[in-house]
Amino acid sequence: MNVVALVLQAGLRDLSRNRWIVAYTFCFFAIAEGLFWFGGTGPQVLLSMLNLVLLVLPLVALVFGTIHVYASREFVELLLAQPVPRRALFTGLYLGLALPLAGAFVVGAGIPFAVHAHDGASVGGVVALLAAGVGLSLAFAAIATWIALRTDDRLKGVGLALGAWLAATVVYDGLVLGAAAAFGNYPLERPLLGLMLANPVDVARVLVLTQLDVSALMGYTGALFEHTFGTALGTGVAALALISWFAVPLALAGRRFLRRDF
């Protein structure tokens, strides 16, 4: 096996036995199963899970990811002292964090939907939800890695991670709403579309909602997005934006890892 695969394997082994990851998996499973249990239909459960995913998943990926990178620092130094290139080591370490997070979500949320496949949730909607969750896990794990590599002070790093979560899930929507209200007399469609793509949580929301035909729940930007791009093109643009939100922070984190002094 090459270096990436070896380090990834170690990361998977470690985090698959991590009690927080196990609890995280079980929470998604219990909540989805509970929603079905209490009589929710497939589409209703899907929408409830979407709201949960958009809020909880970035928080866990950011905070858990940041703490994990800090906690791994001495082990990383030991691995860096071996005859292995930094780039391969970084790739293995990142995947060893991001894939268990994404996998925990897919297993925890996916199993109830598979079990209750006859309850009316569209396959496209479920796949979009799982894909959005995986995309958010990868994106926010990359952001967490970047924060932890940029900031040596652990307290400050975790604070920044929480700040990033607040900004992406709460503050950003408020600012967009405020801007829309303040400049209501101006043609805001294109700027708002751009603003929507600039937030991974919004992108993930639209990615799922465009599959569900529930424009009433999309909000202003989501409805505008679907109107402008149409469903197929919109899905492609949203997916591309989410991939960028994973690729850019990952590139920044990788650059930092290659250059920094340990």
Add this chain to the structure above:
Amino acid sequence: MITLATISKRFGALDVLQDVSLAVRPGAVTALVGPNGSGKTTLIKIVLGLTRADHGTLHVADRPADAEGAYRRAIGYMPQAAHFPSNLRVGDVLDLVTQLRPGEAQDDELARAYDMDGIRDKFVGTLSGGTRQKVNAVIAFLFKPALLILDEPTAGLDPLSANVLKEKIRAVRREGRAVLITSHIMTELESLADDVAFLCDGQLRFAGAVGALLARTGARSLEDAIADLMRTERAGRRAPTGMADAPAPASWLAPQPNGAGGAA
């Protein structure tokens, strides 16, 4: 074995290392000593490629340090504190390091002495600090690198385990390999070290044989000699023997940088 030439490193406004030139010879244990904050850890990290020097060159086992880290095949490293992912088993950690260094000759003597087979299935998070330190030592000695870098190696080990480790260090020296060791336990260094490199304020103040240091300071033990050097440095005056700023023997000092290779 290691040749460091005019290594300098600055963190912000702080000159952590200033023009440090040092050669560590094979078949000898070299003690790297100095007060806290003198630059010992930074120097070790530069040799390992964890930290990049601002200036200077590094050769390990006669080959220049390369950015990809292949030169580290010649190095075994034991950090001061052992931190492994707590949900990995001891066997997972040992297998990982073994697989990261394929094709290298292995040395399982220390692994057998510390009974690694008996704890292979235990999770690292359940081990005591001393047992984790044994795993740490086993990883460093798992191969047969030309150079071993040991940072406070016996910290946390019980007397028997520490004794086993010291015997292993002596065996490595007899095999003609080099050992660079740091420790604040001077009696331990005295029993192991052939040579001493004394760093203070980022500058190499002495590099030479232990006997030469004792002869020059008039001290009876390495601990007294190092304490004397530190007191002299702290007082901000030259050592009474005139030794602290004196050049080390020509055979000991590293050659000046010739532009070949670069510090990792």
